[in-house]
Amino acid sequence: MASDPAHERQGHDAPHDDSHEDRAARIRRLLATEGPAVHENTVGFNEGRYESVARLDDYEALKEEARTIKEDAIERLPALVEAVTEAVEARGGHVHLAADAADANRYIAEVCTDADADHVVKSKSMTSEEIAVNDALADAGLRVTETDLGEWVLQLADDAPSHLVAPAIHKSREEIARLFEHTFDLEDPPETATELTRFARERLGEHLADADVGLTGANFVTADTGTITLVTSEGNARKTVAATDTHVAVAGVEKLVPTVEDLAPFVELIGRSGTGQDITSYVSLLTPPVDTPTLDFDADETGDPETREFHLVLLDNGRLDMREDDDLRETLYCIRCSACANTCANFQQVGGHAFGGETYTGGIATGWEAGVHGLDAAAAFNDLCTGCSRCVEACPVGIDIPWINTVVRDRLNRSGETDRFDFLVDGLTPDAESGGPPLQKRFFGNFERVARLASATAPLSNRLAATDVVRAAMERTLGVDRRRALPQFRRETLVEWFAGRPDPLVTDAFDDVTREVVLYPDLYTNHVHVERGKAAVRVLEALGVRVVVPPVGSSGRAPFSQGMVSTARAHAEAVTDTLLTHVEVGRDVVTVEPSDLAMFRSDYHHLLDDDRFERLAAASFGCLEYCYGLFEHDERRTEQFDVPPADRRVAFHGHCQQRTLGLDGYTEGVLERLGCDVATSTVECCGMAGSFGYKDDYYELSVAVGEDLRDQFTVEGCADRTVVAGGTSCVEQLDALLDRPATHPVELLARALV
Amino acid sequence: MSSVGSFTASLSELDVPWTRSTVDALDGVLDDVLAPPTVAAPLGLDGYSLTDRSDVTLDPTPGDLDGATTGLTAAGPAIADYGSVVVRADAAGSEPVSLYCERHVAVVAESAVLPSMRAAIGELGDAIRDGLTGAVVATGPSATADMGELVYGAHGPTEVHVVVVEGR
Numbered sequence: 001m002a003s004d005p006a007h008e009r010q011g012h013d014a015p016h017d018d019s020h021e022d023r024a025a026r027i028r029r030l031l032a033t034e035g036p037a038v039h040e041n042t043v044g045f046n047e048g049r050y051e052s053v054a055r056l057d058d059y060e061a062l063k064e065e066a067r068t069i070k071e072d073a074i075e076r077l078p079a080l081v082e083a084v085t086e087a088v089e090a091r092g093g094h095v096h097l098a099a100d101a102a103d104a105n106r107y108i109a110e111v112c113t114d115a116d117a118d119h120v121v122k123s124k125s126m127t128s129e130e131i132a133v134n135d136a137l138a139d140a141g142l143r144v145t146e147t148d149l150g151e152w153v154l155q156l157a158d159d160a161p162s163h164l165v166a167p168a169i170h171k172s173r174e175e176i177a178r179l180f181e182h183t184f185d186l187e188d189p190p191e192t193a194t195e196l197t198r199f200a201r202e203r204l205g206e207h208l209a210d211a212d213v214g215l216t217g218a219n220f221v222t223a224d225t226g227t228i229t230l231v232t233s234e235g236n237a238r239k240t241v242a243a244t245d246t247h248v249a250v251a252g253v254e255k256l257v258p259t260v261e262d263l264a265p266f267v268e269l270i271g272r273s274g275t276g277q278d279i280t281s282y283v284s285l286l287t288p289p290v291d292t293p294t295l296d297f298d299a300d301e302t303g304d305p306e307t308r309e310f311h312l313v314l315l316d317n318g319r320l321d322m323r324e325d326d327d328l329r330e331t332l333y334c335i336r337c338s339a340c341a342n343t344c345a346n347f348q349q350v351g352g353h354a355f356g357g358e359t360y361t362g363g364i365a366t367g368w369e370a371g372v373h374g375l376d377a378a379a380a381f382n383d384l385c386t387g388c389s390r391c392v393e394a395c396p397v398g399i400d401i402p403w404i405n406t407v408v409r410d411r412l413n414r415s416g417e418t419d420r421f422d423f424l425v426d427g428l429t430p431d432a433e434s435g436g437p438p439l440q441k442r443f444f445g446n447f448e449r450v451a452r453l454a455s456a457t458a459p460l461s462n463r464l465a466a467t468d469v470v471r472a473a474m475e476r477t478l479g480v481d482r483r484r485a486l487p488q489f490r491r492e493t494l495v496e497w498f499a500g501r502p503d504p505l506v507t508d509a510f511d512d513v514t515r516e517v518v519l520y521p522d523l524y525t526n527h528v529h530v531e532r533g534k535a536a537v538r539v540l541e542a543l544g545v546r547v548v549v550p551p552v553g554s555s556g557r558a559p560f561s562q563g564m565v566s567t568a569r570a571h572a573e574a575v576t577d578t579l580l581t582h583v584e585v586g587r588d589v590v591t592v593e594p595s596d597l598a599m600f601r602s603d604y605h606h607l608l609d610d611d612r613f614e615r616l617a618a619a620s621f622g623c624l625e626y627c628y629g630l631f632e633h634d635e636r637r638t639e640q641f642d643v644p645p646a647d648r649r650v651a652f653h654g655h656c657q658q659r660t661l662g663l664d665g666y667t668e669g670v671l672e673r674l675g676c677d678v679a680t681s682t683v684e685c686c687g688m689a690g691s692f693g694y695k696d697d698y699y700e701l702s703v704a705v706g707e708d709l710r711d712q713f714t715v716e717g718c719a720d721r722t723v724v725a726g727g728t729s730c731v732e733q734l735d736a737l738l739d740r741p742a743t744h745p746v747e748l749l750a751r752a753l754v
Numbered sequence: 755m756s757s758v759g760s761f762t763a764s765l766s767e768l769d770v771p772w773t774r775s776t777v778d779a780l781d782g783v784l785d786d787v788l789a790p791p792t793v794a795a796p797l798g799l800d801g802y803s804l805t806d807r808s809d810v811t812l813d814p815t816p817g818d819l820d821g822a823t824t825g826l827t828a829a830g831p832a833i834a835d836y837g838s839v840v841v842r843a844d845a846a847g848s849e850p851v852s853l854y855c856e857r858h859v860a861v862v863a864e865s866a867v868l869p870s871m872r873a874a875i876g877e878l879g880d881a882i883r884d885g886l887t888g889a890v891v892a893t894g895p896s897a898t899a900d901m902g903e904l905v906y907g908a909h910g911p912t913e914v915h916v917v918v919v920e921g922r
Contacts, residue, residue, distance in 0.1 A: 041899075149908060150900035166899065173902025196901040201909055209816070225882050235853055235896040235910025242850050260879035264872040267891070275899075279836050279871075281910070283891040285878060290888040292849045300817040305845055 023380075024697045030350045031704055034162065034170035038351035041169045045342040046684070048276015049394065055278065056268070066265040067397045070333035073223075073257050074323055080223040080256040081314060087226035093288055093310035097253070100317045105136035108215070108248055111311050112142055115246045117212035123230070123237035124148035125217025126164060126336060127250050127315060130359045130372055133215070144215075145207040147236035149200050156183050162352035163361055165274045165338040170351050204236070209297035214244035218251035219335065220266060224259045225287055226312065231270055233281040241286060245294050246309045253314045254332040260285070266335060269396040274337035322371040327407040331367030333397040340364050340391035340401050345656075345685040345705045346384045355384045363391045363401040370408045375415060378408050383698075386689030387561055388656035389598070403606055409563025413437035431559065432566040440479045444691035445562035448554040448571075451527040454489035462488050481699035485736065487528040494526045494533035498549035504537075510544040510634045517626070518582045519547050522593040523554045524728040529592075535750035536592050536623050542640045542753050543630045548587070552578045555596040560603060561690050572599070572607040576616050583619040590626050592746060594658035594726050595690065597622050601661055622658065623746050624726070625666040631673055641674050643752040647722045650678045650748075651713045653734065655727035656685040667726060667745050674752065679718055683709045686725070688733035703737070710737040724748055757834045757867045758918060764837030765916055768894045772916040777802050780861075780919065784826070787859050787915045793818050794826035795848040797861045799922060814847060825855035825911070829892075830866030832916075833874045836893055839916060840874065842881075843888025852892070858911040860892075863922035 053059045073080060085095040098104035112120060120142055122128065134144045134155075146155045150168035154161060157179055161167030168176075173193055180199060181189035190199040216237050220229040228249045230237045241247050257263065263285070271277040288310035294303035322328045341347045341362025344355070352361025357369035357377040363385055369377040385405035392400060413433060431437075431446055443450070454461040464470055471482040480486075517540060525533040533549070540547050556571030579589050579600075591597040600620040605613045621629070631637050650671055654664030668678050687705025692698055713723060713734070723742040725731050734742035758774075765772045775783040777799055784807070793814035794804050804810050810826065811818050819825075827848045829839035839860045841852045852858050868874050871891075878889050896910030906912050 147909070148900070149898050153900065168900055171902075176901055193901040193903040193905050197898055197905040197908055200901070201907070204909070225879075227882055233897045234900075234908035236908070238849065238853050238890060239909055242853065260882055261876060264875045267875065268871050279838065279891070279893050281893055281895065281897050285882065285889045285891070286843075287882050287887045290843045290849070291845055292843045292888060293845060293847050295816045295819070295850060297816040297820075300815045302813070302815060302847065 024700070027350055027354055027697065027701050030354050031700060034351050034353060035349050035704070037172050038162065038170050039348050041166060042163075042342045042348045042351075045275045045338070046348075049273060049339060049342065050276075052272035052276045052278050056272070062265045062269055063396055063398055066269055067333065069257055069262045069265065070397050074254060074329065074332050076258070077253060077256065077320075077323060080258060081253060083223040084221060084226050084256060084312070084314075087224060088310070088312050091226065091287070091289065093226065093312060095312045095314065097314045098316060101131035104131050104250065104313050104315050104317070105133055107311075107313060108133060108250070109137060109140040109142070111246065111248055112137065112140070112213050115213055115309070117142065117246065119143045119145070119207070119211040120213045120215055121145050121147050121208050121211040121240050121244065122151070122215045123217065123232065123240045124151050124167065125215070125250060126161070126359060127217050127252050128215065129161060130317065131250070131315065133250070145204070145211070147204050147208060147240055149197065149234060149236075152200060152204060153179065156180075160353070161361065162356065163338060163341060164336045170353065208236075208239050208243045211244050213246045213248060214240035215248045215250065216240055218249050218255050219270065220257050220263055221251050221255045221312070222258070222260045222263065223256050227260055227285050227287045228312070229263055229267075230282070230284040230286065231267070231280050232284070235282060238282060238284060241284075241288070241290065242292055243295050243297075245303075245307060246311070247288050247290075248311045248313060249288075250313045250315060253316055253319050266396075270335055270337050273339040273394065273396040274342070318372040322367075325371075328367055328371050328404065330399045331364060331371055331404060333399055334364050334368070335396065337396060338362060339394040339396065343390050343394040343684055344385075345388065345390070345683065345687055345708075346386065346701060349701055349704045350384075355381050357381060363405065364399065366408045367401075367404040370411075375408065375411055379412050382409050382412065386685070386692045388685040388689055389602075389660040390656050390684040393660055403603075406560060406563055406565065410565040413441060413563050431564055432570050433564050437562060437564055439477065440695065441562035441564065443478045444694075445559035445564040445567060447558040447691075448523055451489065451523050455491060455493055455527045458489040458491040462486070475696055479696045480694050481696040483699055484694050485732075487524070489527050490530045492530065494521045494530045495549055495551050497530065497534065498537065504541050504547075506541050506546055507544050510637060515544075516546040516548070516587045517590045518552075518579060518587050519549045520579070520589055520591045520596060521549055521552060522591065522596045523558070525592045529728060529744070532592055532744050532747055535744070535747045536590070538753065539627065539746055539749045540590065540623070543627065543637050545630070548582070550578065550582070555599040556607070557595050557599050558690070560599070565607075569607045572604050576604070576608060576612050579616055579619075580612065583615060587619075588626070589616070589620040590623050591620065592623055592744065593728055594622060594655040594661075594663070595729070597663075598657035598661060622663050622666065622726070624670050625663050627670050627749065628666040631670065638673055640754055641749060641752040642754050643674050643676055643748075647748055647752065648676050649721045650676045651681070651718050651721035651723050652678050652745075653681040653683070653686060653709060653713075653723075653725040653730050655725065655730055656689075658726050664726070667724070670749070671724070671745065674749075679721060681709055681712045683712065686727070686730040686733040688729035690729050693729070693733060702733070706733045706737050709734070713738060722748065757869050758864055760869070761832055761834040761837065761867045762918065764834060768837045770837060770894055770914050770916060772918060774918045774920055776920050777922065780917070781807070783917055784859070787917065788826060789823045789857055791822045792824040792826055793822040793851050793855065795828065795844065795846040795851045797826075797828045799828075799861070799863070799919060812846070814851065819850055819854040822855045824857045824859055825851040825853070826859045827852045827861070829860035829862050831874045831877050832862045832867045833871055833891070834867055834869045836871060838874075838891050838893040840878065841890045841892055842886060849888055849890065852890070853910050855911060856907065857913050857915065858892075859915045859917065861917045861919060863919050865922060867918070
């Protein structure tokens with residue numbers, strides 16, 4: 001009850017149970033219940049972020065600076081801990097470096113006991129959620145009141161935060177009104193947002209006046225002065241400090257930055273990145289004990305500021321080990337702004353009660369949960385990261401969040417037990433994995449072998465796979481959702497077609513005809529969308545480029561997505577061996593599929609040595625990017641095309657990874673140069689994301705994400721446009737959701753050839 | 755644009771009302787913007803004292819804070835790019851005075867208006883190393899979206915009025 005909010009708060013009711021049915025049912029429930037409120041808020045935050053960062057003179061430089069400060073701070077962390085301890089103690093404060101949650105809680109409880117406290121008020125702090133301090137203080141006989149309005153709502157509802165910044169984002173106004181009415185048994189209950197806020201302010205004002213100890217978190221702590229920075233909007237953190245005589249700040253050790261001046265880029269970035277506000281209402285720089293009179297509301301007296309006490313609890317709880325971990329270290333740069341959650345198409349649909357662990361939510365939660373609560377805490381939600389990579393550019397410190405998710409997935413795979421159905425895929429799965437990735441991951445991760453077999457036996461393989469009995473078996477054993485259409489494999493691959501065709505006539509009409517390219521026969525283009533590959537060959541040759549399509553293995557995108565890093569690395573090495581022999585004789589590498597280009601240009605830096613990665617990355621291009629460059633070299637090339645009237649109005653969806661690489665503009669540029677009017681979607685991802693949309697646990701989520709895209713392409717002014725998308729996955733998703741076909745842009749170009 | 759011009763433009767964008775005033779005209783301005791009862795902390799302007807104003811309570815008790823409608827404090831630096839004012843903690847109670855009332859009236863010397871966040875944090879860094887224990891970069895009123903839509907006046911003031919003192 002409200003009069004005694006010091007009850008135990010439950011964690012997420014997320015079962016750490018891996019069974020397919022539970023997970024699918026849970027996602028379905030959240031899509032229907034919390035999804036709409038989460039969607040409205042996160043999409044609003046995300047749009048606000050784009051607008052707010054655009055108002056900065058040099059956003060990228062600010063991010064670079066923030067990143068550099070964090071890298072340096074984590075590198076020098078032990079020295080910064082020493083420095084801050086000295087600074088705080090010199091001012092009469094106390095510092096406790098807590099090894100773990102129990103240690104931190106014991107210390108905080110002791111501080112409260114020493115202060116003769118019976119009531120603690122808290123401002124919002126994820127770190128305090130991590131250590132479950134409320135439970136610990138309740139056990140010690142203390143009352144604890146959350147004073148952030150969202151946190152208070154959750155405390156009353158016995159619920160857990162679903163978002164790093166807006167903890168009650170999943171609650172609608174109506175739900176909060178009902179909660180207040182029932183909790184406080186009100187005759188004339190507040191209803192509007194203003195009435196609800198006023199009610200909460202009054203109730204919490206009484207708690208603040210009554211409390212003895214104020215517990216805050218810290219967004220940043222400066223090592224030089226011991227300054228606690230709190231980024232807030234409500235003013236409750238200010239009151240939590242002003243109204244109590246004893247201030248306890250709990251902060252992860254990673255919150256340390258060297259100097260006050262280092263705060264500048266973070267203060268400018270944090271609100272913009274999170275909720276899309278240029279700055280929040282209050283950024284408090286407290287160097288306690290603060291020189292503010294103490295406030296005794298009962299006696300109606302102020303007191304000497306000198307009597308204020310301050311304790312800084314710096315929490316390790318796994319962080320110093322994360323600092324030694326080459327793959328998890330970046331997590332410590334996180335400033336918990338929530339950009340990765342808001343920009344994530346999956347998070348936007350289900351929120352942190354699905355996409356989150358014991359404490360943390362969103363893309364970066366995988367790193368935090370694995371680091372502070374252990375690998376298993378990340379297991380239940382880690383697969384919700386599809387690696388779309390949209391969070392990477394949104395992150396103010398540029399953390400490679402998809403890589404952290406991949407690494408944790410890999411570690412989870414290795415800790416797994418062998419699946420009882422493994423014999424089914426053993427023949428299909430020549431992977432390099434030790435331990436036991438789950439069967440479904442091995443199936444999708446070794447998709448190259450599947451595709452080869454299916455092509456070799458097509459069309460029989462397609463007919464067989466379409467039968468009810470096979471679809472049912474695939475769903476039961478592999479979790480391949482039977483509502484998804486399967487790829488139709490082609491008997492003749494692109495590579496076979498190319499080898500067997502007569503020598504082409506390559507025009508020499510252009511002055512700069514020196515280019516030769518390898519058209520990379522990715523798995524889908526080679527085995528499934530062979531026409532797309534042929535279209536790319538025709539377009540490139542029409543532009544005066546000599547093309548070769550040699551047999552090359554798959555890029556490793558498929559195993560990489562499943563967290564099968566060793567297998568992906570083996571693919572990367574083999575593909576790079578082959579492609580570099582072409583690069584060495586002066587050929588460029590042109591790709592049809594953006595997710596493979598993203599491997600060559602970005603992900604391979606995790607898998608290859610720097611030299612090989614950089615040589616391949618520098619020589620690799622998307623096919624529309626390449627066309628754009630060719631147009632730049634010789635404008636006359638555009639005369640090779642005459643776009644038919646039906647294709648002149650285009651609805652374009654930029655592939656997620658293509659956008660992160662900054663390459664979607666080339667498709668728009670090429671199409672506009674050829675006279676097309678292009679309307680581009682603003683959704684972050686189509687929701688298909690390779691294998692994700694095939695998995696029965698995630699099918700409905702995948703469709704929900706796709707519906708945002710469908711809605712944009714079916715509004716008036718867009719509904720009659722030719723749909724163009726760069727990725728195989730995007731085209732599949734759009735084909736499933738729209739009544740009109742979607743096309744790869746190179747196919748649109750091919751049909752416009754004069 | 756001067757820093758002051760850009761500061762007041764930022765305030766207007768935030769829907770924060772502002773007034774420019776000389777020290778001599780300040781009492782008249784305060785007559786307009788203080789909604790009684792008013793609690794205050796000294797404004798730190800040479801040649802001006804709030805002790806002459808009978809409508810203002812200095813060194814307020816917690817009860818005074820609770821009962822007041824307006825909190826009047828000095829602020830500085832101010833940040834032109836953001837329309838922010840910095841409230842400094844002091845023994846006179848600037849922090850609670852600026853926080854507990856419905857309306858916060860912040861009085862900023864023209865010379866305290868700095869162009870950027872970086873400049874302000876630089877100045878605060880020096881001040882903190884010199885002993886400043888609390889600085890709140892306050893931008894507009896207190897706000898929350900936790901109750902289903904944006905509401906001003908969550909725990910802090912519902913409205914803010916900024917007075918820029920010319921020639922100081």
